Amino acid sequence: MKEWTPASWRSKPALQQPSYPSPSELEAALAELSRMPPLVSPWEADELRTQLAQAAEGRRFLLEGGDCAERFADCDPTIITDKLRILLQMSLVLVHGASKPVIRVGRFAGQYAKPRTEDFETRDGVTLPSYRGDLVNRPGFTPEDRMPDPQLLLRAHGRAALTLNYIRSLVKGGFADLHHPEYWEMDWIAHSPLAADYRRILQSVSEALSFLENVLGIRAGELQSVDFFTAHEALHLSYEQTQTRQDPRTGAWYDLSAHFPWIGMRTSDPDGAHVEFFRGISNPIALKVGPAMTPETLQRLLDILHPHNQPGRLTLIHRFGVNRIEQCLPPLIGAVRASGKTVLWCSDPMHGNTRLTEQGLKTRRFEDILGELERAFDIHAALGSRLGGVHFELTGENVTECIGGARGLSEQDLHRAYKSEVDPRLNGEQALEMAMLIARKMAALNRK
Ligand code: PEP
Ligand code: CO
Secondary structure, X not given: OOOOOOOHXXXXXXXXXXXXXXXXXXXXXXXXXHHOOOOOOHHHHHHHHHHHHHHHOOOOEEEEEEOOOOOHHHOOHHHHHHHHHHHHHHHHHHHHHHOOOEEEEXXXXXXXXXXXXXXXXXXXXXXXXXXXXXXXXXXXXXXXXXXXXXXXXXXXXXXXXXHHHHHHHHHHOOOOOOOOHHHHOOHHHHOOOOHHHHHHHHHXXXXXXXXXXXXXXXXXXXXXXXXXEEOOEOOOHHHHHHOEEEOOOOOOEEEOOOOOOEEOHHHOOOOOHHHHHHHHOOOOEEEEEOOOOOHHHHHHHHHHHOOOOOOOOEEEEEOOOOOOHHHHHHHHHHHHHHHOOOOEEEEOOOOOOOEEOOOOOEEOEHHHHHHHHHHHHHHHHHOOOOEEEEEXXXXXXXXXXXXXXXXXXXXXXXXXXOOOOOOOOEOHHHHHHHHHHHHHHHHHHHHO
């Protein structure tokens, strides 16, 4: 293989990259970004890799969640706090069900770029470039809005930094203190059909904490608060290149725009630019695998992305859809086994279950999402493998984008609060219910 550099991806075909009208303006923005401090540090990425390695061994569980497309307008204290709250609530429920620590990773502070199936969108005879996320252009349907704008790269970096700064200060300031889960209460919990179950879990976690502290005398720092890590699809390679820096301690390169970048399903060609870029960064990385992934291609990807079988390096996020997982997953588990390598397996039950309503709205059914997850747990267990994580599109806000759940949202309810510009998300209540149902599933598997 040729030598890797942060720019060696430029010699390979790069899919899903915007074309900017002014190359010199793009270069100026990229040069400025290259001089700015990155968003995370190599030691945080190393710490996450260690934790992911433990998840691959069954000693931790990964919870990854956030928006499909984070918006610049989501850099708002209430929205950020609600997103943290829902991830904390879900993780507490999962800790309880799985009886193991949960690694919390947000699809936030940088999830601003979206792959699109079509490069152009036509409305009433007018054709314009597709919206590719706030990193690239704007969703309004005018030529100005849809023109890729390099200034947005700078704004994205700033918004990601502000978001992460606020998350870090909330976590450090005690928001995530397990002794005070009442801080995480959200309005809707009081009148949710799930309220009693959720409170019972809180009670039991709080009793377990007092037992550890009072009876066993443990009051370790680790028990009191929790970490958050960030993830996004590292799609826009010239942006990611500007955040790719060398660790002075070791000489290793890291993409410091997030702790845990992933390669999307549409850009996972072993001969493509994204795989070339990811091969040289030392972060823990994830790869989305869908129905088109063959065992042979996966073997090649394991050779390129995971050559040293370093613990925690590679997570495979599978996303097939409830009707395809039984056929698609076993051959890939077989391919990994044949390679002799260890990966962390994670299920994304969202992206294979998208459907259009009669009115043409994108939605997902709660029961399909749950169905794919339950099958994922069972298939791994039956084949002597292990599902070590889950990946959701969700928000703390009370949106109506997915159908079903305890409140029985129907197609007719969707118009009430449908806000997503891209994929439909679970709302806070649906997300918490999902966590309760998988916690129950994990507890049942543990008893087997
Ligand atoms: C996503 O996670 O929003 C996404 C586009 O996923 P995938 O690459 O799996 O389709
Ligand atoms: Co999505």
